[in-house]
Each structure stands twice: as C-alpha cells, then as structure tokens.
Amino acid sequence: MADLITRQAAIEAIDKIFPADPMRNDYTQGITCGAALAEEYIKQLPPAQADSKEMSSTHKALDCISRQDAIDALEKVVELYPWRVPGDRDSYSKYNEAWNDALDRAESEIEALPSAQSERKKGKWINVRHDNIAECDQCGITGRAWMNFCFDCGADMREGAERRTDDND
Ligand SMILES: [Zn+2]
Numbered sequence: 517m518a519d520l521i522t523r524q525a526a527i528e529a530i531d532k533i534f535p536a537d538p539m540r541n542d543y544t545q546g547i548t549c550g551a552a553l554a555e556e557y558i559k560q561l562p563p564a565q566a567d568s569k570e571m572s573s574t575h576k577a578l579d580c581i582s583r584q585d586a587i588d589a590l591e592k593v594v595e596l597y598p599w600r601v602p603g604d605r606d607s608y609s610k611y612n613e614a615w616n617d618a619l620d621r622a623e624s625e626i627e628a629l630p631s632a633q634s635e636r637k638k639g640k641w642i643n644v645r646h647d648n649i650a651e652c653d654q655c656g657i658t659g660r661a662w663m664n665f666c667f668d669c670g671a672d673m674r675e676g677a678e679r680r681t682d683d684n685d
Contacts, residue, residue, distance in 0.1 A: 518564055520580040520632040526558045529625035533618055546614025550593065554622045557589040580632050587623060594619040639671025644679045 530551055538548035564582045597615040601607040641650035641661040650661040655669035661677045 519583045520564050521583050521586065521626070521629045522632050523558060523561070523563075523579040523581050525629050525632075526581065526586055526626055527555055529629055530555050530558065530622045532625065533621050542610035543614040546597070546611040547618040550597070550615040550618030551622060553593050553596070554590055554619060557593055558586055561585050561589060578632065583626060583629070583631070586626050590619050590623050590626065637669075637671050638675060639666055639669070639673050640675065641673055641677035644677050650677060 533547065533551040533554075535544040535547050538544050558581070561581045562585075564580045564585070594616055597612045598604070598607045599612045599616040637654060639652055639654040641659065641663070642653045644650040644661040648661040649658060651658055652666040652669060652671060652673075654666060654671040657666065657668040659666060659668075664674050665671065666673060
C-alpha cells in the first residue's frame with residue numbers, strides 16, 4: 517500500500533529549512549524561495565486515499581498525502597532552477613545552487629518523516645464478556661475482544677485485553 521505522511525508534518529519539516537535571515541544574500545534567498553515553493557507544491561497535492569483497514573479514523577481525519585507524490589512534487593520544483601547544467605553557463609549561480617540545496621534538504625526531511633500508518637496508537641479491549649463482547653478503552657465502541665485493531669478508532673489492540681471482573685458465566 518501507499519506510504520502516507522500527513523501534510524502538516526511535511527510542511528513543518530520544510531519549515532525547518534528556512535534561513536533565519538532570508539534576505540542576507542543570493543544563497544539565503546534561493547533557500548527561502550525554494551523552500552516556499554516546495555511548501556506550496558505540498559499544499560496543492562491531492563489528499564491520499566486512506567485504506568480503511570490500515571488507517572485509523574484519526575488518520576483518516578488528518579490530511580494525508582503519499583510520500584512518493586511529495587518527493588515527485590519536490591523534483592519538479594528542483595527543475596525550475598537548474599544548477600550546473602553541462603554547457604549552460606547561466607545555470608551557475610548562487611541562487612540556483614541554493615534552490616537546489618533547499619529542495620535536497622526538503623526531500624531528505626520528507627524521506628525521514630514517520631509514515632502516518634505507523635503512528636497508530638495502542639489500546640486495549642476492556643470489560644470483555646464471556647461472549648467476547650468488549651469495549652475499546654480508546655474510543656469506547658463495542659467490539660470483539662479477538663479483534664487486533666479497533667474498527668472505529670484504529671487502535672492496536674494486540675497487547676492484551678481485560679476481562680470484566682464481574683463476569684462469572
Ligand atoms: Zn476504538
């Protein structure tokens with residue numbers, strides 16, 4: 517399945533690239549403009565289709581994008597200011613170099629983001645009855661104690677369950 521990240525995390529990751537003093541020189545301007553356009557492209561990516569089995573409703577509610585789409589978008593931004601194109605002397609500039617550096621850094625930040633699917637919270641089936649009807653301790657929905665994931669909030673339930681203390685039959 518697609519490797520998803522949240523759009524918010526991607527934008528925050530790119531935020532780290534902006535220099536403290538954007539107007540200091542051509543290089544800092546190139547970084548600033550490259551990073552700004554990278555964010556713009558990320559904001560415009562279509563939301564990824566959440567896989568209902570893999571994604572918790574928390575993550576369905578979050579705005580997720582495909583990591584590959586994000587990387588592809590950044591590649592397009594890189595190409596706007598070519599750096600060191602053989603035979604093209606105009607491609608050598610501090611600004612273009614900075615633009616490319618900004619996008620390289622944005623790309624590695626995006627690569628390093630945890631995938632949205634792995635941020636799944638842990639939960640437990642509680643008040644488990646003899647017929648395995650139980651309650652999710654995260655969202656309170658009624659489910660079955662043998663389910664590995666809560667079908668409502670997506671919590672990972674594999675670490676155990678608690679039986680009802682007054683369940684004597
Ligand atoms: Zn739940």
